Amino acid sequence: MAASGIKVISPWRLFRFVRASQVFRIPGVQLHTTGALMGASVEDFNNAKAQLGTLKKDPGNHVKLKIYALFKQATQGPCNTPKPGMLDFVNKAKWDAWKSLESVSQEEARQQYVDLIKSLVSAEGPAVATPPPESAQAFQSLLVTTEDGITTIRFNRPEKKNAITLDMYKELIDALHHAGKDDSVITVMTGSGDFYCSGNDLNNFTGIPQGGIEKMAKDSGELLKHYVKAYIDFPKPLIAVVNGPALGVSVTVLGLFDVVYATESATFHTPFSQLGQSPEGCSSYTFPKIMGNAKASEMLLFNKKVTATEACNLGLVTEVFPDGSFQSEVWTRLKAYAKLPPKSLALSKQLIRSKEKEKLHAVNDAEVERLIERWLSDECMQAIMNFFQAKPKL
Numbered sequence: 235m236a237a238s239g240i241k242v243i244s245p246w247r248l249f250r251f252v253r254a255s256q257v258f259r260i261p262g263v264q265l266h267t268t269g270a271l272m273g274a275s276v277e278d279f280n281n282a283k284a285q286l287g288t289l290k291k292d293p294g295n296h297v298k299l300k301i302y303a304l305f306k307q308a309t310q311g312p313c314n315t316p317k318p319g320m321l322d323f324v325n326k327a328k329w330d331a332w333k334s335l336e337s338v339s340q341e342e343a344r345q346q347y348v349d350l351i352k353s354l355v356s357a358e359g360p361a362v363a364t365p366p367p368e369s370a371q372a373f374q375s376l377l378v379t380t381e382d383g384i385t386t387i388r389f390n391r392p393e394k395k396n397a398i399t400l401d402m403y404k405e406l407i408d409a410l411h412h413a414g415k416d417d418s419v420i421t422v423m424t425g426s427g428d429f430y431c432s433g434n435d436l437n438n439f440t441g442i443p444q445g446g447i448e449k450m451a452k453d454s455g456e457l458l459k460h461y462v463k464a465y466i467d468f469p470k471p472l473i474a475v476v477n478g479p480a481l482g483v484s485v486t487v488l489g490l491f492d493v494v495y496a497t498e499s500a501t502f503h504t505p506f507s508q509l510g511q512s513p514e515g516c517s518s519y520t521f522p523k524i525m526g527n528a529k530a531s532e533m534l535l536f537n538k539k540v541t542a543t544e545a546c547n548l549g550l551v552t553e554v555f556p557d558g559s560f561q562s563e564v565w566t567r568l569k570a571y572a573k574l575p576p577k578s579l580a581l582s583k584q585l586i587r588s589k590e591k592e593k594l595h596a597v598n599d600a601e602v603e604r605l606i607e608r609w610l611s612d613e614c615m616q617a618i619m620n621f622f623q624a625k626p627k628l
């Protein structure tokens with residue numbers, strides 16, 4: 235977004251409407267021209283620029299072009315840059331818009347800019363304090379933000395290495411559903427603190443609820459199924475920014491992400507047999523597909539912990555970055571991805587995913603069925619007791 239508030243717009247749409255009308259008449263917006271020659275102050279101008287960012291409704295490309303042209307005229311005077319080529323639709327339209335104002339003085343352009351923004355703000359009606367989205371308010375163990383076209387879902391229990399509690403699974407499902415529908419272009423998952431995520435919170439299996447242990451296993455199975463489903467069906471590009479060690483279910487679902495970036499010191503560990511459990515997150519299907527049976531078995535059967543570089547060589551991780559520059563390099567790249575055309579990205583992702591959605595749902599169902607049995611097994615109960623008694627590190 236430039237200082238004028240102009241977003242990148244589809245060249246084809248822009249081309250069509252600019253050809254249709256070179257005259258800026260803006261339907262639905264009453265221009266309060268307070269007299270161009272009076273001249274708005276620099277402060278008014280700066281306030282208007284700030285107000286532009288608070289508009290809730292997209293004013294449309296036509297108006298955005300007008301805003302752009304007035305901004306340029308007000309700040310730089312008449313258009314003095316070479317005319318872009320005919321096929322450079324966006325820049326050509328912007329250039330034409332600016333050029334068309336060459337007889338307007340800078341002071342007058344400033345006033346028109348202020349008037350136009352005022353009109354747009356008043357057309358939106360009185361400012362009502364909008365509460366943050368429901369999901370953003372409700373989260374206890376996640377930090378969810380949307381900025382620069384990126385919705386970031388951050389595991390946020392650093393004191394427990396971001397282990398996932400039962401409530402946190404529900405929050406993650408909500409956050410993913412919300413991110414799938416919001417106006418962000420890509421969604422990113424990452425962790426607070428030094429871990430990406432230590433997987434399932436082992437306390438999830440310690441209290442025996444009313445209804446007994448069988449009901450607990452069945453309910454947990456349902457929750458896990460919905461959790462994994464949210465990844466299988468996620469409609470936009472989903473990117474993991476693995477900022478530290480990752481364990482268990484936070485690793486297995488990585489096979490359902492579109493891109494996985496990892497810091498050099500991250501590790502990937504799926505210690506299921508050690509815990510008397512079995513793979514989930516569709517990893518019994520995605521891991522062999524990604525890395526071949528032999529390597530997948532080392533991870534899923536024999537608890538092999540792999541480094542970020544090893545995970546990259548196996549194909550589970552897309553790229554590894556040095557610890558020192560991880561955040562800056564990755565976020566620069568993600569911000570650039572978020573400027574790509576959203577529909578094209580989502581549709582391309584869906585084409586890739588649609589080929590195996592049915593298969594993935596079937597795998598999820600089968601894995602959950604097996605896990606419900608496992609959670610009731612002596613092997614699993616013993617492993618969890620061991621963790622809390624002796625606290626052996628995985």
Ligand SMILES: CCCCCC/C=C/C(=O)SCCNC(=O)CCNC(=O)[C@H](O)C(C)(C)COP(=O)(O)OP(=O)(O)OC[C@H]1O[C@@H](n2cnc3c(N)ncnc32)[C@H](O)[C@@H]1OP(=O)(O)O
Nearest residue numbers: 393394395397432433434435436437454458482483627628
């Ligand atoms: C609806 C249910 C779906 C279930 C899906 C099936 C999912 C399966 C899995 O995800 S399997 C993997 C489960 N994860 C683990 O077994 C990890 C257990 N934790 C550890 O081994 C270690 O804590 C560690 C290696 C992650 C980190 O070690 P270290 O750096 O030495 O830190 P601490 O151990 O001191 O940890 C700090 C604090 O956090 C607590 N904690 C960390 N991870 C978990 C966890 N997964 N479950 C519960 N608690 C966890 C740890 O106990 C410490 O707590 P304390 O400060 O002592 O109160």
